[in-house]
Amino acid sequence: MAYRAAVVGVGMTPATSPRKQEFSTAELCRQAVHAALAHCGADPRTLDAVVIGNIDGFEGTVLGGKSLTRQLGIGPDLPVVVLNTGGTTGGNLMQVAARMVRAGTHRRVLCVGGPTFFGAEDLQAAINTNSPMIIEQPLGMGAYHMGAFAASAYQARFGVDATDLAAVAVADHAKALKNPNAHLRYEVTVDDVLAARPLSSPLTQAMVCPVSTSAVAMIVGDPDEHDLATAPALIRAMGTSSDPYLGGGKGDFSQMQNLATLARRVYALADVRAPRREFDVVEVFAPYVHMQPMQLEALQLAEPGEGVALIRSGDRVLAVNPSGGPKCTNAGVAGELAPYAYAALQVMGDAPPELQVEGVRKALAHGTGGTFFQFENLAVFEALDSVSSGSTS
Amino acid sequence: MTTRPPRTGRRVDPVHVVGLAATPFLPEHDAMLDELVFAAVSAALRECGLRKQDAGLSVQASMDVLDGRSISSGLTAMAAGGYLADSYRIEGDSGLAIQAAAHAVAAGDVEVAIAVGVHNPETRSSDPVLRRAFAEQISNLGFEPHADRPVGLTAEVVYALHAASSAANGGPDTGVLAEIAAAEITQGAGRPRSARREPVTAAEVLGSEPVAWPLHDLMLPAHTTGAVAVVLASPARAGRCLGRSAVLTGFGHATGRYTWDTEWLTAPATTTSRAAELAFAAAGADPADVGYAEVSAPTPALLGGYLDALGLRGLAGKDVNASGGLRSAFPGLANGALRLLETVEELEYRGRGSTAVSHSVDTETGLVSEDVTVLIVEAA
Numbered sequence: 224m225a226y227r228a229a230v231v232g233v234g235m236t237p238a239t240s241p242r243k244q245e246f247s248t249a250e251l252c253r254q255a256v257h258a259a260l261a262h263c264g265a266d267p268r269t270l271d272a273v274v275i276g277n278i279d280g281f282e283g284t285v286l287g288g289k290s291l292t293r294q295l296g297i298g299p300d301l302p303v304v305v306l307n308t309g310g311t312t313g314g315n316l317m318q319v320a321a322r323m324v325r326a327g328t329h330r331r332v333l334c335v336g337g338p339t340f341f342g343a344e345d346l347q348a349a350i351n352t353n354s355p356m357i358i359e360q361p362l363g364m365g366a367y368h369m370g371a372f373a374a375s376a377y378q379a380r381f382g383v384d385a386t387d388l389a390a391v392a393v394a395d396h397a398k399a400l401k402n403p404n405a406h407l408r409y410e411v412t413v414d415d416v417l418a419a420r421p422l423s424s425p426l427t428q429a430m431v432c433p434v435s436t437s438a439v440a441m442i443v444g445d446p447d448e449h450d451l452a453t454a455p456a457l458i459r460a461m462g463t464s465s466d467p468y469l470g471g472g473k474g475d476f477s478q479m480q481n482l483a484t485l486a487r488r489v490y491a492l493a494d495v496r497a498p499r500r501e502f503d504v505v506e507v508f509a510p511y512v513h514m515q516p517m518q519l520e521a522l523q524l525a526e527p528g529e530g531v532a533l534i535r536s537g538d539r540v541l542a543v544n545p546s547g548g549p550k551c552t553n554a555g556v557a558g559e560l561a562p563y564a565y566a567a568l569q570v571m572g573d574a575p576p577e578l579q580v581e582g583v584r585k586a587l588a589h590g591t592g593g594t595f596f597q598f599e600n601l602a603v604f605e606a607l608d609s610v611s612s613g614s615t616s
Numbered sequence: 617m618t619t620r621p622p623r624t625g626r627r628v629d630p631v632h633v634v635g636l637a638a639t640p641f642l643p644e645h646d647a648m649l650d651e652l653v654f655a656a657v658s659a660a661l662r663e664c665g666l667r668k669q670d671a672g673l674s675v676q677a678s679m680d681v682l683d684g685r686s687i688s689s690g691l692t693a694m695a696a697g698g699y700l701a702d703s704y705r706i707e708g709d710s711g712l713a714i715q716a717a718a719h720a721v722a723a724g725d726v727e728v729a730i731a732v733g734v735h736n737p738e739t740r741s742s743d744p745v746l747r748r749a750f751a752e753q754i755s756n757l758g759f760e761p762h763a764d765r766p767v768g769l770t771a772e773v774v775y776a777l778h779a780a781s782s783a784a785n786g787g788p789d790t791g792v793l794a795e796i797a798a799a800e801i802t803q804g805a806g807r808p809r810s811a812r813r814e815p816v817t818a819a820e821v822l823g824s825e826p827v828a829w830p831l832h833d834l835m836l837p838a839h840t841t842g843a844v845a846v847v848l849a850s851p852a853r854a855g856r857c858l859g860r861s862a863v864l865t866g867f868g869h870a871t872g873r874y875t876w877d878t879e880w881l882t883a884p885a886t887t888t889s890r891a892a893e894l895a896f897a898a899a900g901a902d903p904a905d906v907g908y909a910e911v912s913a914p915t916p917a918l919l920g921g922y923l924d925a926l927g928l929r930g931l932a933g934k935d936v937n938a939s940g941g942l943r944s945a946f947p948g949l950a951n952g953a954l955r956l957l958e959t960v961e962e963l964e965y966r967g968r969g970s971t972a973v974s975h976s977v978d979t980e981t982g983l984v985s986e987d988v989t990v991l992i993v994e995a996a
Contacts, residue, residue, distance in 0.1 A: 280686030
């Protein structure tokens, strides 16, 4: 227990639709991995393991990471751990890697998130197989149907209307327009969002994420080894939390109690007492528009029912999803790792210049997924010179 | 390109095994995955006097395609102790889940962690032939899709190619393979977890169904289903626990090369060698210290090579796979946890100060990209 863990390198590819993508999964992952290595100046021979995410039912293959990892140009012998927790897979990659480093058995671990949805023909049918099998599966429930439960409950409880939800999409598109790696880089209006194809009330197609292709890689290492070019983003605290997979286990769809509980736990570990003031940047995984305000409320960044107002305000104290978030770019495991990658890059001062927030010291990254979004994960990143050394190595 | 040597000199903090329990092993369980996970985890916690709320992390091992649903950990996370708590799922052998849980304890992040492996494929058939065909189909899907999958590579094909190649190059011939298999099955025949309860002769092994030359059915793992749960604790927390008294002093993981490198065919034990090197270095131990080993050799042709790679060729027959090894019971991805259970029970019999090795492999793509975990276990 003598070691600390930090994000020391990040690489990602620009995203686009599966139809327009010119590179294969292996090529995208290879580009992201070598971008991460180049970012920090690490030699691939200094890697001790790879943690890679696969969501088999979505990918048309099984344990694809096993062969994919051997096509990355990082050697034939690295130990490979394949992780699959649905939408939290990406964030959990970093958490598993961090524990390897913190235990002292590994010095440097590579996380790889690929384009999970590349080639999938019917994602909603695949997602349907993880829903409860007595009622929801036969009814054809897919991901955005699950999402709509919470959207409706949130509307009913706080008087949020469709215009409010559309405003979240408008804000996300405005941010993604600046992000060179985003998929949907165009502005939309509230009217555009409301006029889009209805999916599952109250959600329209413009309120849910696209199917993107890209890859994200991250190197987690011991920040007390000083042989790299980057200023590490210390992983100050992290955690995951699970709800039951039955929707009834949530108790109340209008608030994210599971995330709120996790936030309290992670904030205590990181000694975060005033999150709205202490975080400079927050990247949440909100593929559907209603999720972002609800998450901000659960994370104590907005009062209950005030999440939309915070997003509309364009708060200059706290930057929320400057990347544009998964609403504008969602490439499966790559999209889930992206909030962690962007938050770490902000702390390192290495985010794309169009996105970099000045003077970031502390950032929060979030992921969610599973049936009815039952899984949550969080991590707090901190600039290394903001904290005293915790290493006794 | 080669990776750099392991972190020799960096010892890992010891992690105690305080709870270890399994469901019964059956050809097919008439139970949902979460029911099996709950049964194993509850029993493991009960024997060490802990509750689910005491666990800081739960790591599951399973695979969606075997479980018949996407994100199957969504179903099992609660039963594994993940409700409003840290948990995640590894798609691989439960030996990896044990190591991930051990990392969290060794890192000081949690005081108690659970690892659980579950295996009950959704085949809708109790016919062993159809169940094997299903496993082979899943295995084929695990291979690289452009070159390897179309030529029909599966785990059993890979094992047979290796056994044949080995025999052609001076390794054990079919008769010797049969003798090794018969000895293992007979050794484990009287044990309650064995799927093969009757002693067999080499002639009976050779008389069993041919699978892929030179392998016969009784030379291959005895497929069974069930769940196995392990409760790990820090040394201080273990001091306040009932239950088992074993310590993981070192652990290592390695993954084999892919098909375009011939190592899987000509030197498959190299992966085990790399995992063992990491584990012994983390434990600060030497193979000479080891008095017992559970070795996961999917075919008899691999057993000798794995023992060499572990540095344990000198162990007597009674000191290797007293359980009968994979020839007696192989619960898929729960294998790593079952091997640890067999190891710890053997250490309990041998007494304090004994050291053992628990070796596990995944068989999803046979020797190709084989995941190997090695645990160094001491009786406390």
